[in-house]
Amino acid sequence: MxxxxxxxxxxxxxxxxxxxxxxxxxxxxxxxxxxxxxxxxxxxxxxxxxxxxxxxxxxxxxxxxxxxxxxxxxxDGTWKKLHDALRDKVRLSVVKLAQPTAASIDSQSVKTSGKRGGRGYDGGKKINGRKRHIVVDTLGLILVLWVHSASISDSLSGEILLACVIKHFKKIRKVWADCGYRGYLEEWFYRRKPRRELEITKRPRGKFVVQAKRWVVERTFGWFEGSRRLAKDYEQLPENSESFIYICMIRIMVKRLV
Incomplete structure (x- = not known):
């Protein structure tokens, strides 16, 4: 045991x-x-x-x-199906609708091991590896997940994630994002769905402050630290990295339900 x-x-x-x-x-x-x-x-x-x-x-x-x-x-999609079903159960257990109405998007750049596989260089974070790109609800539970090369900008990959949000979560009306998503993604989002709002939260210069609403997605990245397999990206396939993230979240949500 x-x-x-x-x-x-x-x-x-x-x-x-x-x-x-x-x-x-x-x-x-x-x-x-x-x-x-x-x-x-x-x-x-x-x-x-x-x-x-x-x-x-x-x-x-x-x-x-x-x-x-x-x-x-x-x-066969078992990890994602199990994760999504548990997410809906957790939301219902705290008296929320299964379909969220607000979300937050962010990415985390992590180093990769010496194994082969898709990776790239993130010039902003100075990291050679991959990005874990997630969209979470107001509880910090993952709605959309994509692990990809760190060389892809947040605006370009954010477009793909928000397209998935628009397609699969019809009730979402507001999405919070940081300054890395300004410009192109804002224009694309409003052009695609003008009834939905993408709010870019700005951080004051010279000091660290907890950003309202967006701290939830940062907390989700903090949960990953409880799994040592996620301390670094050790997987050859990004799809395996996604599966380990789902498993980490499954373990957290199961504990909430019992």
Whole structure:
């Protein structure tokens, strides 16, 4: 039993979102050996502790098996579906509508490891790596997530994220952003949806102050620090980075629900 393992109550919340036990069983082949809960505990252990797949403790299933499930659940969208369903449950549990009416957008540049994969140089932050670009609701829960090369500007990538917001979250009427989104993105946003407002919050010169409304998205980035796997981008594929972010948020939201 590890501190990162799911409790019985937490597993009851997650269990309905996973397929029936026989979904991945071949008609004529070796039966599945490991319970989904044990597989999930191993994946969450990697996310929380930051260890390599091959360094999983021996009381977990073999690392190759664990990674295969992690990869399959990324490819079939299980991580995102589970994350989105839990987000709606958390919102309803605090007497909010499942569909938010306001959001905040921001990006975080992080260094990458020596593995191959898409990366770039962020001239503003002086970081060679990737950006984690997120849109969150007023609770700090992720609505849209995209991990991409750090060389892509916030305005260009912000256009893609806000297009997803407009498409999938019809009730959003206001979005907060920082000064990095001024100019082109403002014009595009108002041209696309004039009934919605994009508010650019400005920071006073010479001192640090907590910006109203936008501190929520900064807090979400702070939550990532609770997962050592997210301290740096160790993944070859940006899609794997996104999956580990979803897993981090799943762990946080499950704790809120029990």
């Amino acid at each position: 590890y501190p990162s393992d799911l409790t019985d109550d937490q597993w009851k919340v997650i269990q309905p979102f996973f397929p029936d036990p026989g979904y991945d069983q071949p008609k004529n082949g070796r039966p599945r050996e490991w319970a989904y809960r044990h597989i999930l505990d191993a994946i969450i252990y990697v996310d929380k502790t930051g260890c390599q797949w091959r360094q999983l403790p021996s009381d977990f299933p073999p690392w190759g098996t664990v990674y295969t499930y992690f990869r399959n659940w990324r490819l």
